[in-house]
Amino acid sequence: MAFKQIDEIDLNDIEESPVWMFLSEDDPLASDELTVKAISPESIDHSSSIYIAKTKFILANGEVFTGYCTPDCSGKLEDCQPVVFCKNTSIGFWYGIKPVENLKESYDIFGVQKEHVFPIAWECEFGYITKKSAPGFPTYGQTVFLGVQPIEGEISGFGFIESGEVRYVA
Incomplete structure (x- = not known):
């Protein structure tokens, strides 16, 4: 499996391996917490890992691009942190x-x-x-992974945090 820094992932990488898992900074194979490893979709472990996955983006004018996001059931920009590949570069929409x-x-x-x-x-x-x-069951209110399913969302602008609130600008 391939290892890269998250900012080194490009269109060819995501086309070849549609899922990349972040390694723990304690992992001996990781340079730091931004190290990702290509994994098969079947080996996604939501209980202990964060990953990015190939994502299709459709602009308002209908143009289609490929990129990735951190899949999250909330669909919020700040949780998914989407990145689009265009003309050999990447465009992120979450600035934090x-x-x-x-x-x-x-x-x-x-x-x-x-x-x-x-x-x-x-x-x-x-x-x-x-x-x-439910409280009182063996997992005592912890989040339980139920399965992989397609998710979708919409990006209304570039997102950032200002005065503790998420804001968007286009």
Whole structure:
């Protein structure tokens, strides 16, 4: 299996291996907490690992791109942190606490005006569903993995945190 840093993943990597698992920084094979390993979709372990998976993105103008996200049943931008591959580069939509900068550069990479980009629909076939167990049962309220299912969502803009709240800008 291949090992890479998350920011080294490109379109060829995600096409060849649609699922990549983050390694623990304690793993002897990991350089740090940003090390990922290609895994088969059948070996996804939601109880102890975080992973990224191949995702299809459809711009407002209908153009389709491939990228990845961290599948999460919430579908929230801050949980999924989607990345799109376009013209040999990657465009992320979640900035976290960093200021959102260079939006013109991102639109230029897509080659369209911003009104043709958002909203972006996305679909990931390697999503997952979880369920909280009822109190008093053997798992005592822990999250229990129920299975893999496709998930989808929509990106309304570039996301970031400002004054403790999630905000979006297009």
